[in-house]
Amino acid sequence: MRSAVLAAVAAAALGVGLTNTSVVAAGNSFMGEAAPEIQVGDWINGDGRTDLADYKGEVVLLEFWQTH
Amino acid sequence: MGHLSDLQTEYGKKGLNVIALTGEGRDVNLRYMVHNDSGFRYKVGIGGGGAYGVTGVPHAYLIDAEGIVRWEGSPSSLSGKTIEGYLKQVKPLDQAEMDRRAQKMLDLGESLAADKLFVRAEQQFERVAQAYPKADAAEKAKARAKEMREGDNKAEYDAQASIAKLVGGPEAPDPNAKKLKGKQIEAAAKKLAKMADDLASETPRAAKLASEWATIFSTPWE
Numbered sequence: 001m002r003s004a005v006l007a008a009v010a011a012a013a014l015g016v017g018l019t020n021t022s023v024v025a026a027g028n029s030f031m032g033e034a035a036p037e038i039q040v041g042d043w044i045n046g047d048g049r050t051d052l053a054d055y056k057g058e059v060v061l062l063e064f065w066q067t068h
Numbered sequence: 069m070g071h072l073s074d075l076q077t078e079y080g081k082k083g084l085n086v087i088a089l090t091g092e093g094r095d096v097n098l099r100y101m102v103h104n105d106s107g108f109r110y111k112v113g114i115g116g117g118g119a120y121g122v123t124g125v126p127h128a129y130l131i132d133a134e135g136i137v138r139w140e141g142s143p144s145s146l147s148g149k150t151i152e153g154y155l156k157q158v159k160p161l162d163q164a165e166m167d168r169r170a171q172k173m174l175d176l177g178e179s180l181a182a183d184k185l186f187v188r189a190e191q192q193f194e195r196v197a198q199a200y201p202k203a204d205a206a207e208k209a210k211a212r213a214k215e216m217r218e219g220d221n222k223a224e225y226d227a228q229a230s231i232a233k234l235v236g237g238p239e240a241p242d243p244n245a246k247k248l249k250g251k252q253i254e255a256a257a258k259k260l261a262k263m264a265d266d267l268a269s270e271t272p273r274a275a276k277l278a279s280e281w282a283t284i285f286s287t288p289w290e
């Protein structure tokens with residue numbers, strides 16, 4: 001309870017609302033670092049390339065999504 | 069996913085590869101394509117991005133030619149200009165790497181052929197020859213594509229080709245094909261179910277394929 005109050009005070013001091021989910025990153029950050037490899041077994045419409053290593057020398061836009 | 073399709077269409081030839089990963093299964097994705105979307109112009113894979121720890125979707129990473137993350141965030145806020153800057157680093161592949169990649173693509177074609185999916189195999193063999201015409205595997209891929217069309221499995225190939233025509237593509241609806249709507253989807257579902265029955269004795273693999281597509285077409289999106 002005490003720690004929750006402290007967290008709320010700290011958040012208020014930073015101007016951050018505790019319920020504001022937009023401050024939560026949607027994924028781990030790798031800016032400026034090597035992109036972690038992907039391990040995909042099933043492609044809906046693949047061409048045989050399975051790893052990011054298969055795209056080296058080209059640019060990849062890797063997106064995570066859901067239909068719903 | 070219009071924005072990503074647009075980016076792939078605009079920058080694909082200059083070396084951009086849009087890859088979407090999803091936690092949803094194959095049937096959900098295929099039903100989405102049939103009932104909601106005219107198809108993806110980029111590649112879609114299921115799972116496989118554990119290290120990224122993505123909890124809120126959509127979320128994207130732009131990875132440069134050296135494999136370094138250069139941008140991350142909501143894909144709708146990624147501009148073409150940012151991508152263009154990194155496309156300048158794209159370089160031609162050396163022969164060994166070209167051969168390695170062509171062989172990997174050829175292997176996928178062979179695994180599709182082993183699964184008796186002859187139209188998809190043919191498409192994959194053609195892709196090898198198109199993507200890497202100077203690779204060692206290119207000639208073999210062309211010959212294998214021809215074998216798919218004209219070899220011993222011609223009856224299966226032809227039956228599967230007629231299914232692909234109805235569906236709008238061999239692996240999924242082609243985004244360039246005319247999109248079916250409402251009653252047309254229902255009619256296609258009925259035709260596919262009938263094909264599943266008609267093809268059962270002569271071309272069982274095509275019959276199974278027709279049955280799978282019939283389910284995807286007849287199950288409405290919710």
